[in-house]
Structure formats: structure tokens, C-alpha cells
Amino acid sequence: xxxxISVVTxxxxxxxxxxxxxxxxxxxxxxxxxxxxSHELDHFGCEKVFGxxxxxxxxxxxxxxxxxxxxxxxxxxxxxxxxxxxxxxNYEGTKNVVDACKAAGVKNLVFVxxxxxxxxxxxxxxxxxxxxxDPDAVPDAYAKSKAAASQYVIDxxxxxxxxxxxxxxxxIGPDDIYGxxxxxxxxxxxxxxxxxxxxxxxxxxxIDVRDVAKGMIAAAEVGKGGECFxxxxxxxxxxxxxxxxxxxxxxRPPRIRLSKRFLLTMLPLIRLLFRILKIxxxxxxxxxxxxxxxxxxxxxxxxxxxxxxxxxxxxxxTDTVAWLKxxxxxxxxxxxxxx
Numbered sequence: 408x409x410x411x412i413s414v415v416t417x418x419x420x421x422x423x424x425x426x427x428x429x430x431x432x433x434x435x436x437x438x439x440x441x442x443x444x445s446h447e448l449d450h451f452g453c454e455k456v457f458g459x460x461x462x463x464x465x466x467x468x469x470x471x472x473x474x475x476x477x478x479x480x481x482x483x484x485x486x487x488x489x490x491x492x493x494x495x496x497n498y499e500g501t502k503n504v505v506d507a508c509k510a511a512g513v514k515n516l517v518f519v520x521x522x523x524x525x526x527x528x529x530x531x532x533x534x535x536x537x538x539x540x541d542p543d544a545v546p547d548a549y550a551k552s553k554a555a556a557s558q559y560v561i562d563x564x565x566x567x568x569x570x571x572x573x574x575x576x577x578x579i580g581p582d583d584i585y586g587x588x589x590x591x592x593x594x595x596x597x598x599x600x601x602x603x604x605x606x607x608x609x610x611x612x613x614i615d616v617r618d619v620a621k622g623m624i625a626a627a628e629v630g631k632g633g634e635c636f637x638x639x640x641x642x643x644x645x646x647x648x649x650x651x652x653x654x655x656x657x658x659r660p661p662r663i664r665l666s667k668r669f670l671l672t673m674l675p676l677i678r679l680l681f682r683i684l685k686i687x688x689x690x691x692x693x694x695x696x697x698x699x700x701x702x703x704x705x706x707x708x709x710x711x712x713x714x715x716x717x718x719x720x721x722x723x724x725t726d727t728v729a730w731l732k733x734x735x736x737x738x739x740x741x742x743x744x745x746x
Contacts (some may be wrong), residue, residue: 412473413627414513416440416460416504418448418479421578421588422519422616426477427451428582429620440469440480448583460500463712466507475515475627478504483549485693490548497552498559505563505570515627516570519561522637523614524553524574527700535705536574536635547693564633571626572635575619576612576704579723581730589689594731596650601684606645607664609698613648615723616639620716624712636713639704641720651721655728670695 413430418439419421427448430437437453444455458465460480470476482489484497508516520734526544528534540558542551557572564570583591592612596602622638630636643651650660670677674692681688710713 411475411727412438414438414440414470414473414476416476416478418453419443419585420479420481421583421656422478422575422619423477423587423642424448424481424582424584425580425620426614426623427453428681429617429624433624438469438473440466447602449580460503461495461734463503463507463511467510467531470507470513473511473513476504476513476719477517477623477627478507478514481519481741485549485691485697486688487693487716493548493681494552498548498556498697501556501557503567505560509568510564513568516560516563516568517623517626517630518557520557520560520572520574520635521550521553522574522576522702522704523547523550523745524557527702531701531703531707533703534637534701536637539565540635560627561633561635565581568687569630569632571630571632573619573623574635574704575622576614576637576639576702578616578619579613579661579720579727580616581615581726582661583731586685589694591689591727591731592686592689594727596686597727598656601680602649603633603661604663605649605661605746606667606670606698608667609645609716610642610702611645611648611698612639612642612702612704613723614638614718615726617716618717618723619733621662622709622713622715625709625715630713634712636674636709637706638709638715638717640717641708642702645698645721648720648724651724652728655721655725667695667699683742 412434415423415427418427431451439453439455441455441457444458456469482493516630524540540554542554545551547556559571560570563582580592619638653660675688
């Protein structure tokens with residue numbers, strides 16, 4: 408019997424790398440669809456096909472003979488300056504992936520959406536998966552693109568192609584190989600003494616990226632077609648998150664807690680600091696508003712139907728810190744120069 412092939416788009420991203428790592432650990436035959444080569448993926452021994460998700464013919468060729476496609480590739484923009492590109496990549500690119508799956512006879516498609524595709528309910532109301540995704544119900548270009556793409560994927564599910572949508576919350580965990588994860592960037596800043604304070608406001612829902620990978624595979628294996636799942640973890644206030652980070656590092660939690668008003672006032676200076684340090688802007692008006700929204704995402708459906716059993720945020724943070732200490736920022740820069 409021919410070995411089943413799993414295709415992964417977006418393997419050079421944080422979630423994509425974790426997925427390839429988990430698939431490889433299970434002995435899966437993996438094909439990567441990449442825009443650019445990456446030697447950090449060589450040790451997995453995967454087949455590589457090069458192209459862009461805006462290229463339908465290349466996608467069909469890449470998916471030929473595949474049993475499952477994991478569509479992880481996407482574009483996140485918290486600056487609000489790339490709206491047209493965000494739509495092109497996240498919606499039109501996903502549409503191309505779905506259509507290519509059908510043309511190539513793929514049996515399973517798992518699409519990585521986002522909790523942002525679902526409108527936040529007021530207060531601390533527990534949020535469950537929506538009956539339908541509505542781009543007009545969410546505020547920004549990223550959320551709209553993910554909502555529209557999610558509904559397209561759901562509607563495409565039939566007796567030949569089973570589709571599932573997973574919506575991870577904020578991913579943390581080890582193996583930030585390319586230095587793209589905003590939380591890992593913040594932890595690096597904290598470790599260098601450049602984030603010596605906490606916040607008096609805000610919270611978010613944190614999930615280990617390795618648990619997200621396991622949830623994606625479970626969606627492909629046992630998820631019902633046309634369904635979506637929150638792959639969420641533990642809600643933590645930002646102050647508790649930073650205090651936990653301090654304890655893991657053997658430090659005292661910061662005594663200074665900045666208010667939202669003060670942080671918004673300081674944004675121009677913060678942006679300048681990020682430019683000087685040559686790091687992605689992890690604090691913007693958008694991200695500040697995001698941590699003020701309701702982030703009570705229920706993972707009960709994923710637990711019930713996928714066997715989803717995520718670790719605690721503290722366990723994940725402990726592993727994250729250990730990995731970052733073993734892979735300091737200087738080594739990360741050297742890795743990027745080799746690419």
C-alpha cells in the first residue's frame with residue numbers, strides 16, 4: 408500500500424515548523440510547499456516543492472498524490488499598512504489551496520485560521536465556535552481575511568474532500584527557529600533587561616504551539632468535515648504572564664505596572680526603540696487593543712471531538728524559556744544570515 412503523503416504550506420513559520428516536527432516524529436511522509444528554501448528544515452528529510460499560494464498550477468502539482476494538506480501559510484500584520492496583501496495571501500491564497508486540493512484529489516484539508524476570525528463577545532463571556540464566519544462582524548483586515556477564508560474552507564467540505572478549520576489562540580513554546588513569534592521576542596527583550604516592567608491591564612489566551620500541531624493532526628484524522636475548532640489554552644492576565652516569566656527565570660516580578668493610557672502615550676518612543684534594536688514591533692495600538700478584548704475561548708469542542716489536551720501556560724513558558732536560553736539571539740541572527 409502506498410504511503411500517505413501530508414503536504415504542509417507555511418513550514419517556515421512558527422506553527423508550520425511545529426507541525427512538521429510533530430508529523431516527522433510520527434513517521435509521516437511529508438512534502439513541503441515553500442516560497443523559499445530553508446536549511447533549518449533539512450534534518451526532517453522532507454520532499455520540497457517551491458512555489459507561491461498565488462500560483463494555482465504549482466499548487467496542483469504540489470498536492471498531486473497527497474492524502475492530507477495542512478494549509479498553515481498566511482500573513483499577519485499588526486501595523487494596518489498591508490491590508491490588500493493580507494487579503495490576497497489569506498483569502499485568495501486559501502481559495503487557491505482549496506481549489507487545488509479538489510483538482511488534485513486530496514482527501515483531507517486542515518486550514519489554520521485564527522481566534523481573531525470570530526467577533527469578541529462583551530465582558531468575559533465564554534466564546535464557542537461560530538455557526539458561520541462573517542467578515543463584516545470583525546474589525547480589521549487580518550480578521551476579515553481569516554473569517555472569509557474560514558467560511559470558504561467550511562463550504563468546500565464534501566464527500567470527496569473533508570475540510571476542517573482550526574483557530575489557535577496566542578502560540579508560545581520552543582522552536583522559534585526564525586525569530587518570528589512576538590511572545591518569544593518579548594521574552595528575549597525581558598531576558599536582556601529591556602522589558603523591566605509589567606502592565607496593569609490586559610490579558611490573553613496562550614496555547615503551546617506543539618499542542619496546536621497535535622490538534623491539527625487530530626482534526627485531519629478524526630475531525631468531522633465542515634467543522635471548526637478553537638485550539639485555545641489558558642487565559643492569563645499580562646501581569647500574571649510576566650510574573651510567571653520572572654519566577655521561571657529566578658527573578659522577582661516587576662513592581663512597576665504601566666497603564667494603558669501611559670503605554671499608548673509612549674508608543675512613538677517604543678516604535679523608535681524597536682527600530683534601533685531591529686526587531687519587529689510587538690507593541691502597537693492594535694496589539695494593545697487586542698489584549699483588552701475578551702479572550703475566553705472554549706476548547707471544549709476540541710477536547711471532546713479531537714482529544715485535545717493542552718499543557719498549562721506555565722509548562723509551556725518553562726519550555727519556551729529553556730529553549731530561548733539554549734538558542735540566544737546572536738545565534739538566531741547568524742541563522743538568518745545563512746538563509
